Amino acid sequence: MLSETRIVLRNIDKIDPVSVTDYKKRGGYQSLRKALAMKPQDVIDQMKLSGLRGRGGAGFPVWKKWSITAAAQGDRKYVICNADEGEPGTNKDRVILSGDPNSVFEGMAIAAYAVGADKGYLYLRREYPYIAPILEQALVNARGEGCLGSSIMGSKFIFDIEVVSGGGAYVCGEETALIESIEGRRGEPRFKPPYPGVQGLYGKPTVVNNVETLANIPVIIERGGKWFSEIGVPNCTGTKVFTLCGNITQKGVFEYPMGTNLKDIYETHGGVKDNFDLRGFMLGGQSGNLINAGQIDLPMDIDSCQQAESVLGTGTIMVIDDRHDILDIVENIMTFFIEESCGKCTPCREGNIRIYEILRRISSGQGRMEDLTLLEDLASTMNVACLCGLGQNSSVAVITSLHNFPDVYLKAIERGQRA
Numbered sequence: 534m535l536s537e538t539r540i541v542l543r544n545i546d547k548i549d550p551v552s553v554t555d556y557k558k559r560g561g562y563q564s565l566r567k568a569l570a571m572k573p574q575d576v577i578d579q580m581k582l583s584g585l586r587g588r589g590g591a592g593f594p595v596w597k598k599w600s601i602t603a604a605a606q607g608d609r610k611y612v613i614c615n616a617d618e619g620e621p622g623t624n625k626d627r628v629i630l631s632g633d634p635n636s637v638f639e640g641m642a643i644a645a646y647a648v649g650a651d652k653g654y655l656y657l658r659r660e661y662p663y664i665a666p667i668l669e670q671a672l673v674n675a676r677g678e679g680c681l682g683s684s685i686m687g688s689k690f691i692f693d694i695e696v697v698s699g700g701g702a703y704v705c706g707e708e709t710a711l712i713e714s715i716e717g718r719r720g721e722p723r724f725k726p727p728y729p730g731v732q733g734l735y736g737k738p739t740v741v742n743n744v745e746t747l748a749n750i751p752v753i754i755e756r757g758g759k760w761f762s763e764i765g766v767p768n769c770t771g772t773k774v775f776t777l778c779g780n781i782t783q784k785g786v787f788e789y790p791m792g793t794n795l796k797d798i799y800e801t802h803g804g805v806k807d808n809f810d811l812r813g814f815m816l817g818g819q820s821g822n823l824i825n826a827g828q829i830d831l832p833m834d835i836d837s838c839q840q841a842e843s844v845l846g847t848g849t850i851m852v853i854d855d856r857h858d859i860l861d862i863v864e865n866i867m868t869f870f871i872e873e874s875c876g877k878c879t880p881c882r883e884g885n886i887r888i889y890e891i892l893r894r895i896s897s898g899q900g901r902m903e904d905l906t907l908l909e910d911l912a913s914t915m916n917v918a919c920l921c922g923l924g925q926n927s928s929v930a931v932i933t934s935l936h937n938f939p940d941v942y943l944k945a946i947e948r949g950q951r952a
């Protein structure tokens with residue numbers, strides 16, 4: 534049985550989320566004070582020592598992102614907290630923001646000090662409207678205590694945060710679509726480069742970090758990058774907040790060191806419900822991978838997952854029992870991406886529909902063996918031809934199900950040929 538290592542979730546259920554006094558009693562805002570006494574470059578060096586990588590899905594090293602923005606030219610710089618959390622089945626950012634918003638504000642303020650920004654935006658998922666008043670009240674209280682605003686803690690450092698309601702689309706979580714949305718336009722991804730670190734919001738150098746990434750920052754400054762680097766596994770340090778959902782006995786949000794084995798997480802939380810058999814897992818959200826029950830022995834960190842042709846992504850673990858049809862699941866995923874494609878580029882706008890049509894043909898008994906090659910070809914073309922991660926990864930679940938559950942496809946095609 535595992536027990537949790539709570540770094541990001543350290544204050545959840547232990548404080549009144551809007552109370553700065555409660556947050557301070559647990560060491561809150563001491564890290565910002567400590568950072569303000571350091572040189573900005575020393576703050577970035579602590580991030581490098583910690584090895585912290587982004588928790589929004591891509592795993593980009595935090596220190597590298599901050600260094601790019603710190604070095605970029607601009608009369609203004611910004612820090613954006615990505616709280617769009619559009620990945621179905623992922624609830625970790627919701628728990629962090631509604632339970633401990635000050636840890637995210639403090640992380641944003643430290644990031645701003647390190648890169649030279651004076652303004653922050655917190656882009657909140659539209660479907661989380663009940664969190665907005667918590668954030669607004671917590672911001673009022675933080676300003677009142679001199680932790681945000683001008684002359685922070687008696688220093689010359691100025692930084693304030695504005696909450697912006699999301700556009701209500703999955704693609705708005707993509708950092709450049711998010712920036713377009715804050716600027717008041719449709720949330721459509723931009724061509725990259727230039728990357729936001731150099732030319733982001735209003736054309737200015739901008740750091741975009743995920744909620745969970747930012748909530749780690751105060752603890753790294755408090756306890757030191759070296760301390761953090763000793764948690765987890767080499768090259769993938771710290772903890773990960775996992776969302777357990779689907780057919781598992783104990784659902785919810787749990788924090789374990791990077792590299793914790795999927796089998797241990799699964800067993801600790803009671804395995805499948807009601808004595809059904811385990812069929813597999815959907816890892817990392819809808820743009821993630823479908824793996825079968827035999828692949829359960831998997832260290833859950835960015836690199837190990839990648840080596841096993843899987844993905845950690847947002848850390849979502851959806852458990853699937855034997856009542857569920859894999860073809861049904863992948864068809865459902867493709868309808869999601871057809872709906873969420875912004876339509877800006879043809880391979881994504883058309884490709885998702887073509888993949889769905891092939892899947893329907895197979896599941897309805899009209900499939901042909903050539904359809905399996907067609908699915909692979911379409912997916913690999915979309916992976917290189919689509920502008921953003923939505924289209925690049927929308928068919929990953931289909932392809933991984935093809936590799937990890939080949940019988941499902943072969944049986945459906947054979948059934949059709951016999952009829």
Ligand SMILES: Cc1cc2nc3c(=O)[nH]c(=O)nc-3n(C[C@H](O)[C@H](O)[C@H](O)COP(=O)(O)O)c2cc1C
Nearest residue numbers: 587588589615617618619706707708742743746922
């Ligand atoms: C379609 C799409 C949706 C995304 N949605 C989110 C999201 O909801 N939250 C998030 O933090 N990152 C999301 N990302 C990743 C962001 O573009 C960006 O990499 C991330 O916010 C960077 O933060 P990090 O370095 O702290 O991980 C999404 C990416 C794509 C392609």
Ligand code: SF4
Nearest residue numbers: 876877878881921924
């Ligand atoms: S890949 Fe899809 S979501 Fe991304 S820009 Fe192209 S059409 Fe829009």
